[in-house]
Amino acid sequence: MAEMDTSSSGGGKKHGGTKSKKxxxxxxxxxxxxxxxxxxxxxxxxxxxxxxxxxxxIMPKDTENEKDQNKVxxxxxxxxxxxxxxxxxxxxxxxxxxxxxxxxxxxKATSFxxxxxxxxxxxxxxxxxxxxxxxxxxxxxxxxxxxxxxQANYKNFVDILDEMAINRIQRYATVDxxxxxxxxxxxxxxxxxxxxxxxxxPAK
Amino acid sequence: MPKVKMPxxxxxxxxxxxxxxxxxxxxxxxxxxxxxxxxxxTVVTPSSINTTLLPDSDVLLFTVDKDGRVFFSMDGQPKxxxxxxxxxxxYKLGLDDKEIKSFVTGASxxxxxxxxxxxxxxxxxxxxxxxxxxxxxxxxxxxxxGAWIExxxxxxxxxxxxxKYCIKADNQTPYPKIKEILDTFKKKHIQKLNLVTxxxxxxxxxxxxxxxxxxxx
Numbered sequence: 001m002a003e004m005d006t007s008s009s010g011g012g013k014k015h016g017g018t019k020s021k022k023x024x025x026x027x028x029x030x031x032x033x034x035x036x037x038x039x040x041x042x043x044x045x046x047x048x049x050x051x052x053x054x055x056x057x058i059m060p061k062d063t064e065n066e067k068d069q070n071k072v073x074x075x076x077x078x079x080x081x082x083x084x085x086x087x088x089x090x091x092x093x094x095x096x097x098x099x100x101x102x103x104x105x106x107x108k109a110t111s112f113x114x115x116x117x118x119x120x121x122x123x124x125x126x127x128x129x130x131x132x133x134x135x136x137x138x139x140x141x142x143x144x145x146x147x148x149x150x151q152a153n154y155k156n157f158v159d160i161l162d163e164m165a166i167n168r169i170q171r172y173a174t175v176d177x178x179x180x181x182x183x184x185x186x187x188x189x190x191x192x193x194x195x196x197x198x199x200x201x202p203a204k
Numbered sequence: 205m206p207k208v209k210m211p212x213x214x215x216x217x218x219x220x221x222x223x224x225x226x227x228x229x230x231x232x233x234x235x236x237x238x239x240x241x242x243x244x245x246t247v248v249t250p251s252s253i254n255t256t257l258l259p260d261s262d263v264l265l266f267t268v269d270k271d272g273r274v275f276f277s278m279d280g281q282p283k284x285x286x287x288x289x290x291x292x293x294x295y296k297l298g299l300d301d302k303e304i305k306s307f308v309t310g311a312s313x314x315x316x317x318x319x320x321x322x323x324x325x326x327x328x329x330x331x332x333x334x335x336x337x338x339x340x341x342x343x344x345x346x347x348x349x350g351a352w353i354e355x356x357x358x359x360x361x362x363x364x365x366x367x368k369y370c371i372k373a374d375n376q377t378p379y380p381k382i383k384e385i386l387d388t389f390k391k392k393h394i395q396k397l398n399l400v401t402x403x404x405x406x407x408x409x410x411x412x413x414x415x416x417x418x419x420x421x
Contacts, residue, residue: 052249054258054368055256056397058397154268159250166410
């Protein structure tokens with residue numbers, strides 16, 4: 001491989017100066033090849049890795065007819081509320097009975113943490129409901145009701161849908177938040193001050 | 205005895221051919237790669253464990269930034285041309301050829317339909333400065349998002365079945381805005397949506413993780 005000779009010392013051939021040294025025109029190509037392959041690697045990696053993924057979301061049809069609506073059993077339901085600052089609240093059942101909140105442990109606060117967060121609660125409820133049997137003697141499926149408060153953000157929403165995928169919950173629904181739920185969130189926030197510790201019991 | 209002279213061979217090889225190959229590949233990848241279209245807003249999408257890929261074509265993409273501004277984009281220049289021409293006739297916008305071309309070749313648009321003429325006459329940078337890119341209105345009084353969906357579907361021609369509706373929203377987008385958008389889709393009887401997310405691994409010990417790591421039979 002020819003190289004550019006840039007060294008000035010010709011090794012004692014300085015005498016005379018009659019013979020001009022024959023310079024080769026060939027250049028070392030190795031750095032250029034290196035650069036070329038570096039760019040190729042860059043383009044190959046960036047093109048395949050920046051591909052975004054999508055999450056399927058299938059919305060239910062709005063049915064006016066009362067008969068077409070699915071009824072959820074109180075015993076198989078888990079209601080999850082999304083509050084502000086990434087807070088999560090949950091309670092078991094649907095809270096159709098206004099006296100349900102009489103129990104101070106009814107409405108609980110938690111977080112999106114990997115352990116001790118809402119996931120553990122979903123898994124616990126799922127396994128608990130799987131032990132129940134319906135009228136035909138088949139195992140029941142847990143139904144998760146997701147209600148997002150106005151202060152929740154999109155990340156919370158996707159995170160909770162992701163929890164459904166992570167824990168393989170087959171039946172879940174996003175429902176509008178009720179005034180009663182909002183009231184509970186407010187009173188829990190007020191009771192816990194700014195920082196709500198995970199799974200702290202809410203004040204009545 | 206004469207000395208046996210071994211001819212000294214250089215170990216260096218000619219790199220020119222390798223260099224040619226390298227640059228040929230480089231050119232191929234550069235040309236074959238579609239660059240990420242320039243987006244008017246930066247959106248940080250949340251992550252999920254879903255591995256479904258976002259399709260390249262037949263997509264209506266609604267980008268929502270963290271302030272809840274909605275931007276519309278669609279692939280395919282002929283389709284975009286049909287869409288803007290339909291809008292032009294329907295809403296009597298009086299767009300000229302230059303503005304139509306700006307829409308056809310541009311990326312996302314996010315402006316109320318009545319401001320569309322002015323919006324399209326500006327360059328991308330000017331749009332940001334002028335404050336015209338306030339997003340597509342989604343409130344119930346003036347729901348132009350529904351119109352964009354309708355015209356977007358109409359512009360697809362025959363391939364409506366393949367069409368996917370993607371929502372790409374920021375982490376910080378307030379939920380009520382998302383709900384408005386979802387409700388708009390619901391009103392149009394579109395039940396199947398796609399939310400654009402980043403990939404993340406399923407957490408250890410969960411049902412999804414066990415499924416993914418189950419020993420192959």
